[in-house]
Amino acid sequence: MLKIHNASKSFGSTRVLDDVNINVAKSEILGLAGPSGSGKSTLLRCIQKLEHLDSGSVECNEKTGFMFQDFQLFPHMTVLANLLYAPNLGKKNTNCCKNNEKRAKAMLKNLGIASKIHEYPGSLSGGQKQRVALARSLMMNPGVLLCDEPTSGLDVATTMDVVSLLKSIGETGVTMVIASHDLDFLTKISDRIILLREGKIVADMKAKNHKNPVDYLKKYYA
Amino acid sequence: MISNCSYIGKGLAFTLELTFGGVAIGLILGCLLSVLRHCRICIALINGWVSVIRGTPLILQMSIIYFSFPSLMGVKLSMLSAGIISFGLNSSAYVAEILRSGIESLPKGQFEAAQTLGIPNFFLWKDIILPQVILNILPAMINEVIALLKDTTLISVIGGMDIMRRSQIIAAEQFEYFMPLCTAAAYYYCLVLLIEFVGRKIERRMGYAKNS
Ligand SMILES: Nc1ncnc2c1ncn2[C@@H]1O[C@H](COP(=O)(O)OP(=O)(O)OP(=O)(O)O)[C@@H](O)[C@H]1O
Ligand SMILES: [Mg+2]
Numbered sequence: 001m002l003k004i005h006n007a008s009k010s011f012g013s014t015r016v017l018d019d020v021n022i023n024v025a026k027s028e029i030l031g032l033a034g035p036s037g038s039g040k041s042t043l044l045r046c047i048q049k050l051e052h053l054d055s056g057s058v059e060c061n062e063k064t065g066f067m068f069q070d071f072q073l074f075p076h077m078t079v080l081a082n083l084l085y086a087p088n089l090g091k092k093n094t095n096c097c098k099n100n101e102k103r104a105k106a107m108l109k110n111l112g113i114a115s116k117i118h119e120y121p122g123s124l125s126g127g128q129k130q131r132v133a134l135a136r137s138l139m140m141n142p143g144v145l146l147c148d149e150p151t152s153g154l155d156v157a158t159t160m161d162v163v164s165l166l167k168s169i170g171e172t173g174v175t176m177v178i179a180s181h182d183l184d185f186l187t188k189i190s191d192r193i194i195l196l197r198e199g200k201i202v203a204d205m206k207a208k209n210h211k212n213p214v215d216y217l218k219k220y221y222a
Numbered sequence: 223m224i225s226n227c228s229y230i231g232k233g234l235a236f237t238l239e240l241t242f243g244g245v246a247i248g249l250i251l252g253c254l255l256s257v258l259r260h261c262r263i264c265i266a267l268i269n270g271w272v273s274v275i276r277g278t279p280l281i282l283q284m285s286i287i288y289f290s291f292p293s294l295m296g297v298k299l300s301m302l303s304a305g306i307i308s309f310g311l312n313s314s315a316y317v318a319e320i321l322r323s324g325i326e327s328l329p330k331g332q333f334e335a336a337q338t339l340g341i342p343n344f345f346l347w348k349d350i351i352l353p354q355v356i357l358n359i360l361p362a363m364i365n366e367v368i369a370l371l372k373d374t375t376l377i378s379v380i381g382g383m384d385i386m387r388r389s390q391i392i393a394a395e396q397f398e399y400f401m402p403l404c405t406a407a408a409y410y411y412c413l414v415l416l417i418e419f420v421g422r423k424i425e426r427r428m429g430y431a432k433n434s
Contacts, residue, residue: 050334065338072335076353085349086339140339 001026001175002047002144006056009042009199016042018199019056024144024177029170031190032179035221038196040179041069044146047177062143062175069149071133073121079132080104080117087139100139107135111165127158134165145169147178151185163188187213195220223401226392230405233385237413240305240374240384245367247310252317259322268318275315281376284308288380301382305374313370320366324359325351357428364421368414375410385409 002024009017016039024030032040045051047058048066073082083104088097108114111131113124121129130150137145150166151159159182166189170176180186186193187207195203195217202220207213255272258264275283288304291297299307328351336346378387389406393399 048338068331072331074350086341
């Protein structure tokens with residue numbers, strides 16, 4: 001499904017990814033943990049081809065979607081326009097556009113932000129922007145969803161919402177790779193967690209096999 | 223008094239022609255420059271142009287165009303076209319700089335977000351980048367128009383009959399400086415207020431997304 005093979009990447013003289021090998025199975029939810037600067041974001045960006053590997057390869061036979069830590073919504077477009085712009089681009093067929101619009105509206109309703117549909121991103125809260133960003137990437141029907149720090153800046157309740165949201169998306173068969181600092185969040189959401197440190201994989205575990213997975217992972221941060 | 227006012231006011235059209243002619247050329251050329259800046263061969267040339275234009279006095283540029291072009295190229299330019307060309311060329315360098323900083327101030331993530339959504343380059347620029355850039359640079363552009371309006375007074379140096387020059391003529395004829403010059407100042411000030419008013423209108427109409 002998603003195969004990362006001997007991936008290495010340096011910025012200047014710092015080796016940010018050092019011979020990383022990961023296989024992600026279809027529908028798997030993979031968590032990426034690791035201290036700040038360990039290369040989580042870089043790995044996600046390499047999978048998305050926003051960054052080029054120095055050596056090694058990323059093989060992915062499905063379309064990827066990417067959620068940025070700072071969302072990167074288009075500020076001059078309404079929420080609905082943010083969702084529809086890319087999927088409707090170059091579509092002459094009005095039926096297809098209508099369907100997209102229906103889908104977008106249903107998705108926003110599902111995410112509990114139907115009332116914000118005609119607002120601009122500038123007037124949304126962090127959690128609301130998050131949902132719009134999620135909906136925008138889902139509109140492209142990605143087989144793999146890459147999320148960078150989806151819970152940073154969110155309060156506990158909103159984080160729980162994000163957990164159930166991502167879980168329900170995972171249940172539709174979407175494969176996910178999620179980078180986060182929040183070990184608690186990662187253990188709740190992931191089937192499997194990989195811990196990076198200085199660009200190397202130092203742990204690869206399944207949360208359900210551990211009695212106290214957060215403590216287990218914390219040891220690697222020391 | 224009233225006849226003085228109307229004599230000075232006859233320069234209004236000339237001043238406005240210079241301003242808007244200059245702004246039009248400045249905008250078109252400035253946009254062209256900032257697009258061409260993305261092409262490798264042109265970068266040095268354009269940077270050089272911008273640097274020279276910004277590094278020399280406008281009055282000198284205007285004098286070169288008006289006084290030396292006839293002997294250099296055998297074309298005699300009218301006062302108006304010489305003025306519009308110099309103000310336009312001068313403004314183009316500043317417009318190009320405003321555009322450059324407007325584009326650079328957009329977060330890199332906007333380009334990347336468009337890339338992850340598979341938006342092709344042409345549409346990326348047309349629908350995602352430029353609308354945001356225009357909104358960002360609007361205040362700087364309005365400043366540029368105001369600066370250009372005030373710079374058109376330099377045309378009086380080569381003899382152009384604009385508001386400024388006409389007020390000086392009256393002053394010299396009547397040996398009375400205060401009123402004619404204040405009249406000219408009032409004309410310019412009203413024009414600036416008008417530009418600011420229109421600018422604010424446009425800004426408000428586009429200003430939906432101030433804080434992303
Ligand atoms: N464009 C870049 N140019 C130079 N260095 C970079 C660039 N992007 C990342 N780095 C460096 O690569 C290293 C890894 O960065 P990365 O963003 O992948 O870490 P991270 O694990 O996501 O950290 P965090 O948890 O703080 O988000 C850091 O040392 C960073 O300084
Ligand atoms: Mg990161």
